[in-house]
Amino acid sequence: MQAPHFGPDPSSTGIDPKVVGLLCYVGCFITGILFLAIEKKSAFVKFHAMQSVIVFVTVFVLNIVLGFIPFIGWFLGLLLAPLAFILWIVCMLLALQGKWFKLPIIGDYAEQQASKF
Numbered sequence: 288m289q290a291p292h293f294g295p296d297p298s299s300t301g302i303d304p305k306v307v308g309l310l311c312y313v314g315c316f317i318t319g320i321l322f323l324a325i326e327k328k329s330a331f332v333k334f335h336a337m338q339s340v341i342v343f344v345t346v347f348v349l350n351i352v353l354g355f356i357p358f359i360g361w362f363l364g365l366l367l368a369p370l371a372f373i374l375w376i377v378c379m380l381l382a383l384q385g386k387w388f389k390l391p392i393i394g395d396y397a398e399q400q401a402s403k404f
Contacts, residue, residue: 295331295385308335308382312375315343323404333404335382338397342378342390346371 295304300322302310308331311322319339326332350367353360374390381388389395 296329298329298332299327300325300332304329304331305383305385307332308385309379311336311339312379312382315375316340316347319343323401326404330401331385331387333401334387334398335378337401337404338390338394339378341393341397341400342374343371345393346374 295308298304298307300307307322307326307329311319311332312335314321316339319336322332322336323340326336346367350364350371353364353367356363378388378390389398
């Protein structure tokens with residue numbers, strides 16, 4: 288006997304919530320903000336939208352700050368770019384699979400904030 292499989296709750300956009308979860312990450316924080324504004328029902332979509340906003344604003348700010356630090360900051364900025372790209376791909380794929388993947392620290396905060404929308 289298999290355990291029941293519960294998918295993400297339906298989206299008010301009329302699109303499959305897994306696809307909307309993926310779309311939250313496609314345009315970094317811009318699509319995250321967009322889906323936070325238009326999604327009314329799905330906690331799954333709101334969570335991924337909020338996590339997208341928090342993650343990519345953090346990466347964006349870190350990249351700017353590291354750019355002002357000579358040599359070491361530039362080097363760390365070069366390391367941050369491929370890591371952010373890998374994180375972006377992983378988050379999109381996990382959202383498309385319908386998983387509530389919480390990133391450390393940011394995931395819990397995103398869940399709390401998404402519940403307020």
